[in-house]
Amino acid sequence: MPKKIEHVPAGKHMTLDEIAQFVADAFAAGANGADVPTGRLSFGGKLQQLVVKVADTK
Numbered sequence: 001m002p003k004k005i006e007h008v009p010a011g012k013h014m015t016l017d018e019i020a021q022f023v024a025d026a027f028a029a030g031a032n033g034a035d036v037p038t039g040r041l042s043f044g045g046k047l048q049q050l051v052v053k054v055a056d057t058k
Helices: 016-028
Strands: 003-007 038-041 047-054
Antiparallel strands (some): 003 047
16 A cells, blocks of 8 residues: 655645655655656636555555
């Protein structure tokens, strides 16, 4: 079963630091550069959530 790495912002919208932490957590969980994340945007186009599913290698 794939692992789901999900980040939501501390405030209303994600900052670059939060996006960088999401990427670091995804790679630490086994994601690779070919994995495609999904996201949720606000009506104004600002990022509110990022999710990536990482295949379980066990």
